[in-house]
Each structure stands twice: as structure tokens, then as C-alpha cells.
Amino acid sequence: MAEPTPLLEVTNLSKSFALRGGFFDAPKGVVQAVDKVSLSIARGQTFGLVGESGCGKTTTARMIVRVVEPDGGEIAFWDDELGRLDLCRLSGRQMRPLRRKIQMIFQDPYASLDPRMTVLRIVGEPLRATGCTDQRATRQRVAEVLEMVGLRHEHMSRYPHAFSGGQRQRIGVARALATEPRLVVADEAVSALDVSVQAQILNLLRELQARLDLTYLFIAHDLGVVRYICDVVGVMYLGRLVEVADKASLFRSPRHPYTEALLAAAPRPEPGQPIVQLPAPGTVPASGCPFLPRCRYQKETCAREAPEPRQVAPGHTVSCHFDLSLRGV
Amino acid sequence: MPATDTILDIQALTVRFHTRQGLVSAVDGLDLALRRGRVLGLVGESGCGKTVMSHALLRIEAPGRIEGGRISFFGRDGAEVMLDALDPGGSTIRRIRWKEIAMVFQEPMTSFGPQHTIGAQIGEAMALHGIASGRALQPAVVASLQSVGMPRAEETARQYPHQLSGGMRQRAMIAMALSCHPTILIADEPTTALDVSTESQILELLRERQAALGMSILYISHNLGVVAQIAHEVAVMYLGRIVERAPVGALFASPKHPYTRALLRSIPRVDRDCALEALSGNIPEPFARPAGCSFHPRCPDRLVGICDQVAPALRRMDDGSEVCCHLYGECAHG
Numbered sequence: 001m002a003e004p005t006p007l008l009e010v011t012n013l014s015k016s017f018a019l020r021g022g023f024f025d026a027p028k029g030v031v032q033a034v035d036k037v038s039l040s041i042a043r044g045q046t047f048g049l050v051g052e053s054g055c056g057k058t059t060t061a062r063m064i065v066r067v068v069e070p071d072g073g074e075i076a077f078w079d080d081e082l083g084r085l086d087l088c089r090l091s092g093r094q095m096r097p098l099r100r101k102i103q104m105i106f107q108d109p110y111a112s113l114d115p116r117m118t119v120l121r122i123v124g125e126p127l128r129a130t131g132c133t134d135q136r137a138t139r140q141r142v143a144e145v146l147e148m149v150g151l152r153h154e155h156m157s158r159y160p161h162a163f164s165g166g167q168r169q170r171i172g173v174a175r176a177l178a179t180e181p182r183l184v185v186a187d188e189a190v191s192a193l194d195v196s197v198q199a200q201i202l203n204l205l206r207e208l209q210a211r212l213d214l215t216y217l218f219i220a221h222d223l224g225v226v227r228y229i230c231d232v233v234g235v236m237y238l239g240r241l242v243e244v245a246d247k248a249s250l251f252r253s254p255r256h257p258y259t260e261a262l263l264a265a266a267p268r269p270e271p272g273q274p275i276v277q278l279p280a281p282g283t284v285p286a287s288g289c290p291f292l293p294r295c296r297y298q299k300e301t302c303a304r305e306a307p308e309p310r311q312v313a314p315g316h317t318v319s320c321h322f323d324l325s326l327r328g329v
Numbered sequence: 330m331p332a333t334d335t336i337l338d339i340q341a342l343t344v345r346f347h348t349r350q351g352l353v354s355a356v357d358g359l360d361l362a363l364r365r366g367r368v369l370g371l372v373g374e375s376g377c378g379k380t381v382m383s384h385a386l387l388r389i390e391a392p393g394r395i396e397g398g399r400i401s402f403f404g405r406d407g408a409e410v411m412l413d414a415l416d417p418g419g420s421t422i423r424r425i426r427w428k429e430i431a432m433v434f435q436e437p438m439t440s441f442g443p444q445h446t447i448g449a450q451i452g453e454a455m456a457l458h459g460i461a462s463g464r465a466l467q468p469a470v471v472a473s474l475q476s477v478g479m480p481r482a483e484e485t486a487r488q489y490p491h492q493l494s495g496g497m498r499q500r501a502m503i504a505m506a507l508s509c510h511p512t513i514l515i516a517d518e519p520t521t522a523l524d525v526s527t528e529s530q531i532l533e534l535l536r537e538r539q540a541a542l543g544m545s546i547l548y549i550s551h552n553l554g555v556v557a558q559i560a561h562e563v564a565v566m567y568l569g570r571i572v573e574r575a576p577v578g579a580l581f582a583s584p585k586h587p588y589t590r591a592l593l594r595s596i597p598r599v600d601r602d603c604a605l606e607a608l609s610g611n612i613p614e615p616f617a618r619p620a621g622c623s624f625h626p627r628c629p630d631r632l633v634g635i636c637d638q639v640a641p642a643l644r645r646m647d648d649g650s651e652v653c654c655h656l657y658g659e660c661a662h663g
Binding site: 053196221263266267 | 374375376524525526528529530532533536551552553554555557558560577578580581591592593594595596597598599600602603605606607608611612
């Protein structure tokens, strides 16, 4: 089978933030938020990015939508007309037409909608920002996308406060779809919702993907949600992608000890299950594998060298010196 | 007459808010009992009234008003106190808060005052309720922090809330809630703002403390997965009422109310691939409660002519569960 065509290919993406504090906000150190992350998302697929808070998921997403400037690395995007483009090398002006193609859905449906704007202005905003000045065309497009997400034409003139959390998130989805994007980055888009509303939005996102041939980068910490919506999953730990695999292999046979621990700790809606805990974080070692202090399989090599990502099966890469599937555990 | 091991008995509780847009019955004829030394999980979606209900227990329901029903609390000495009849600013309820019934909130950042150290705030609660004072206070504060597994307890006592991580702040909150040895702990979504890894630590901590101290916990959550792990009994709430109550095993093995079944079908599973069936529609406007069974407009199994007209009563089933649904009443068999 031929390799599916990628829509987005990220190579060695890195970003560090300076830590400041104390006297006159003096620099105190550097946090490597994202450390040489490489991933590829095929057209029409959903790539899930999981990990604990602070692991760099959101920073990665923000670099891809170009609101955070990367320190290094490449973000290749395949445009229908222009072909392969490195987003990091584009100027602000060159980037503008591409912003239509990459849109974002945010976590908090209460904080991400301006309470003083009508739904028409909220959903029409990305159109205006990317150069559409025709009022009638904007109105028509807003009506179209509202219908797509299960809202009605007459909701256009209302303000966000008139909507429930689930409906607000539908407005957020409509806003992301207004410019006919190819890639939608959803950052914890369903985490703040109740389960029944969450199921509605997840099903809506799936339906829209099939209908509009959308590609998703889906950031979440709930592994159940990831299992439901993603095709390929990347697990992040302290700024690095420690495992990338298609959903079936990742959930059936995780190869990285961190993935294994995350899966074991995920709560299952069944009584009588023990509460499984992730090992405590501990101090990150200066050298060697960053996961070492929490790893139950650690060996001598792990303290000496940091593992590089390596392929253990087609489409399955792991950053670990050892292969979990061969340990017989 | 409630069973002897009942510590809290709520009957037909109604809490209303008088708003400019109209009257909102956030809690509407709710019946619930909490048993001594047990964990009761209260599950429901945002807006179902679970938080308002828990505030009514502590009499901090204002601006809402208790307009019906009774809340009987049976304290350590077994004497019955009618919480609903107390003056919310009076001395009786003030003695009960923290010392008898304590609460852990969802957002640990907002439940501590930012301008005092963790130790000062826990110490204040302990001194106020006569748990410790003078020279004994500081060691008692440190001991309470140690009892919740706080690393470097002495140092933490001197820190301000913003200096702690979310998980540690929630630990400190639990330490404060347990510092006066309450008989009931109300935990309102205590892990919702936390990471999976921190969540499991807090759950384990609550479970361990509950077993060690023998207190009762009312665990409020919208997450059935979490409730499955910690509760002995589960009550499901919809629009201000309990629609189903069952021992945890029975609830998950054979959920009865269509709303409970729908909730369980909408949880994405980490351990298997499954379809998600979303419940159709939204929670109705609070001013326009549907007639009959308030769930009927969203119910896939509704019986036309019954469910939209007659409100069902809570019925006891053979497996020890109680369900409030016409599908399990005589009407369904007739």
C-alpha cells in the first residue's frame, strides 16, 4: 500500500521559554517546552496528541498554527494550490492566505467566545480577518456553517450567554470551519464538557470530518476520547514525543513504559477496579532518559544515554532503549 | 423513620432561586439518604442542581432558598438536627460546618484565601473548632498535612496557596477539611480540574482517609468513571431530582433509568472500541420544566400519554436499587 499523502509534516520542532523571576525579573533558567518533535499527519486523518499537563502539547499546537514562534525545526504543509510550504519560513504576509487553511478549536467554550459579539460576528471573524469584506457573502457562509454544526440560522443575532456549553462549543466549531480549512487543531476541545454533550460534539466532529474531508490534530488528556476519535496517536512526555503509533497498536500493545502507565491509570467506568497510580514525577535527570525516575523497567543504560526515537514496527516509533513487547511483562 | 445507620436524610428537598426571569427550582423534591461510613456518589450534568443541593446541606444556599422538604442530620451523639430549620448565620450551623460536615471544592485555588499561608488557614479552622490551640496548634497543623501525604509538611504549612501545584493544593484542601474530624465530607468535583495522574492520587487519598476515619462521603461528580472507583452507592440526578439510586455494582451492571443508561453509553472507553450514543437534545431551560417526567422530551423509551403527563415516583427494585421511571411502574405492565 502506498504511503498516504501527508497534509502536515513537522520535523524537529523545538521551543524553549526563559524562566524569569526574583529581583528585576532576572532570567533564572530555560524550560525546553518542546524538544525536537517530529510528526506527520495524513490527509483526512486525526492525529491525537496526549500527555499530562505541561508536557508541551499546547505549545506544539500553537507553533503549528503559527501563534508561537518555534526556535527551530520545520513545519511542512501541503497546500492544494501551492504545494509543499514550510510554514516557518513564510513571512506574516505570506502566511495570511494560509491561515484560512489552518484553524483552531479551543478548550473553554465560555472563555473562547467574546460575550459582546453576536454569533454572526464571532463566526464571521476569521472570514473578515482573512480578507473577506463582503457582508452578504459572510452572512451566507455563517448561516451555512451554523447549519453544519446543528445550529440554526436565527441563532446568528444572539450573544454567547444565550447558549449552553454544548451549543457554545458548536459555535466554536462553526468559527473554525468558516474559512473552509484543511487542518483543524482542536486543543482539549471536549475536555470541559459533560459526558453526554461531549459525545454529541465528538460525533459531530467525526461527521464533519467525513463530510468535509478534514484533517484533525486533536489534543486531549482523556485517553478514552483519543481512542474514540483518533487514527494515529502521539504520546508526549516533557516536551518529547515518546511514542507514535496507529490507534490499534498503541492501545493494544503500548511499547513505551510511559504509555503503558498512562493507559493503566486511565479510569474505567466499572466498579471494583483498583485505582492505579502513575509513579510520582521525581526530579528529571540532567542526562539520560527523562522518564527514568518514573520508569519501572529502568536499566543502567537509561541513566547514561537519552533514547532516540526508533521504529519498532511500520508507523510505530518509540523513544526507549528497550522494547516493552520483548520484556515478557 | 430512617434506618439507624443513616447519618443524613434528605426528604422532598426543594431549593428555589427567585430571579428576574422567573422562578428556578434548582433542587425539586429531592430524596436522598447518606449512610454512616459509606461513600455516596452523586452524578449529574452541569446545571442539574448537585452543587446547590450540597450547599443547602451546609446552609450556604443563598441567594437560593429552601422552600420545602427536610434535611435531618444525625450527629455523633445520635441526636437529630433539622438542618433546613436552622438560621444560616446562627451558631448551631456554624458549629456543624467543618466540625460535623466539611466540604472540598472543585477549584482549590479559589477555596483558599490567597493572602494567608496554608498553615494559618488550617490553623484558624482548628482553633475555631477547639481542636487545638496555643503551642499545640502548629504541630496539629503539620500533622494534618502529613495525614494527607503532603511531602515536607512543615515547609508547606509556611507556604502560600499559589506556591503549590494544583494537586498539592487539593491535598491541602482535604487536610483542612479533615482537620476538624468531620463525620461527613462533601467532595464537590474535587478532581475535575486535575490531571489523570494527580486525579488517581487524590482518589486514592480520599479512599484511604475514608477507610481510616470511617467518615461518610458525599462525592459529587459528572464523571461516572471516577464514581465507579470510589463510591459504594450511586445516585443519579436530573433536573433537581434523583432519578436512580443503586449500590455501585447494580448501577453499572444493570442501569435502569433511561438517563443513566444514556450517560453510560456516552462515555468514551479507554479499554475497548465502542460507538458513542449521544443523548439527543439539551437540558431544558430552568424556567420551563417539562410536565410529567422531566426527562421525557429526551427519553428514547418514553410512553406517550403517560410520561409527558404524570411525574413518576421513586420505586424500589429487587436488586436494591431505586428508580424513578414509569417503565418500571405498574403503568408499564398494564
